[in-house]
Amino acid sequence: MADRIDTTRLQEMARAYTASAVLYTALDVGLFSQVSAGCRTEEALVAATGLRSVDVDRLVSCALSLRLLDWEGDELHNAPDVEAYLVQGKDRYAGPWMMFTRPDVSGxxxxxxxxxxxxxxxxxxxxxxxxxxxxxxxxxxxxxxxxxxxxxxxxxxxxxxxxxxxxxxxxxxxxxxxxxxxxxxxxxxxxxxxxxxxxxxxxxxxxxxxxxxxxxxxxxxxxxxxxxxxxxxxxxxxxxxxxxxxxxxxxxxxxxxxxxxxxxxxxxxxxxxxxxxxxxxxxxxxxxxxxxxxxxxxxxxxxxxxxxxxxxxxxxxxxxxxxxxxxxxxx
Ligand SMILES: C[S@@+](CC[C@H](N)C(=O)[O-])C[C@H]1O[C@@H](n2cnc3c(N)ncnc32)[C@H](O)[C@@H]1O
Structure with a gap:
């Protein structure tokens, strides 16, 4: 029997730009740097970023579902690659490269x-x-x-x-x-x-x-x-x-x-x-x-x-x- 097909993969591709946009914003507001510095809850992130709690909720949900963040018990943690490469001030910080092609988005x-x-x-x-x-x-x-x-x-x-x-x-x-x-x-x-x-x-x-x-x-x-x-x-x-x-x-x-x-x-x-x-x-x-x-x-x-x-x-x-x-x- 032929594999059943559906539109899931195509829908994801049609909106794949959303993942790039979330990554850019997470870097703009210093989400991963804040988590690394000890802001392990959404309340702490609201205080550190000055954003509305609803937007922190949205951003954290996206970051968790993209496996950029994860839970350890009740606390948020960066995924290992995020901790290594997306925390400002660390030796291997690669934020400038991640952001480098952002101006090309409209092109x-x-x-x-x-x-x-x-x-x-x-x-x-x-x-x-x-x-x-x-x-x-x-x-x-x-x-x-x-x-x-x-x-x-x-x-x-x-x-x-x-x-x-x-x-x-x-x-x-x-x-x-x-x-x-x-x-x-x-x-x-x-x-x-x-x-x-x-x-x-x-x-x-x-x-x-x-x-x-x-x-x-x-x-x-x-x-x-x-x-x-x-x-x-x-x-x-x-x-x-x-x-x-x-x-x-x-x-x-x-x-x-x-x-x-x-x-x-x-x-x-x-x-x-x-x-x-x-x-x-x-x-x-x-x-x-x-x-x-x-x-x-x-x-x-x-x-x-x-x-x-x-x-x-x-x-x-x-x-x-x-x-x-x-x-x-x-x-
Ligand atoms: C993505 S960077 C890579 C730099 C380096 N090789 C590395 O891996 O870190 C590409 C480099 O190629 C250089 N490049 C591109 N076209 C060139 C050309 N026609 N003549 C000399 N350098 C060129 C660019 O100026 C740029 O420095």
């Missing part, structure tokens, strides 16, 4: 119009970067980027490598973390000219100015600093189309010494494109932001590497369900 709801009257450029949202907007952007990316970079150095051994080229390195999260982890390594962060001003501030804060330098350039054009023995490109894959990514990978191959390696970390679709949803959505984000980018499959990424001349090419999970890592070696 997502103009998707139909954007498809019918498309307007795109190669660099999309990066066309109009200023030093100030780059600083704000990387306050957000660094709140998750350094965690990703720590994961990278746990999974990839660069102890025999000498020089890392970090394409679109942003805050320098990967370069800084890699030189801190591997003694003999130095690094070059290549990013757009307004961005590297912000990058230098992160490098200075980390005290690694002697080992990480920056180059202000557009990685879609020109040859790369050379020679290097590792290239990393992280979290900018869907911004560009196949032609641009294949070109970047080919120029990275040329910049590498024989025996060198490249790592491309990004949101990649499974080869049948049935997921992860997040990878598909980052591709769609490029319609919203006005670039020519799209979501790439794991197989396509392997193809860019093999066509450039890399061998031992493989894609593995980096953060399961979100990020994958394509690696290849230059013979």
């Amino acid at each position: 997502w709801f103009q998707m139909t119009e954007k498809m019918r009257a498309p307007a795109s450029t190669k660099l999309g949202m990066y066309d109009e970067l200023t030093v100030e907007s780059a600083r704000k952007y990387h306050q957000a990316t660094s709140s998750i980027g350094f965690g990703a970079a720590r994961r990278f150095v746990r999974s990839v051994d660069l102890s025999s490598r000498k020089h890392l080229l970090d394409l679109g390195g942003g805050s320098g999260a990967y370069s800084i973390t890699c030189v801190e982890q591997f003694d003999g390594l130095s690094a070059t962060v290549l990013d757009l000219p307004p961005v590297v001003v912000a990058t230098q501030e992160y490098i200075k804060d980390a005290g690694v100015e002697d080992r990480v330098r920056t180059v202000g350039a557009d990685f879609t054009e020109g040859e790369f600093p050379s020679p290097v023995d590792v290239v990393v490109m992280a979290s900018n894959l869907p911004i560009y189309n196949a032609e641009v990514i294949a070109g970047v990978v080919a120029r990275a191959f040329r910049a590498l010494e024989p025996g060198g390696e490249m790592h491309l970390i990004g949101e990649m679709l499974d080869n049948d494109r049935r997921g992860p949803v997040d990878a598909a959505m980052w591709g769609m984000n490029e319609l919203v932001c006005g670039s020519e980018g799209r979501a790439h499959t794991r197989g396509e990424c392997e193809g860019y590497f093999s066509s450039a001349g890399f061998v031992d090419v493989e894609v593995t999970d980096f953060v399961a369900g979100t990020l994958a890592r394509c690696v290849g070696k230059k013979p």
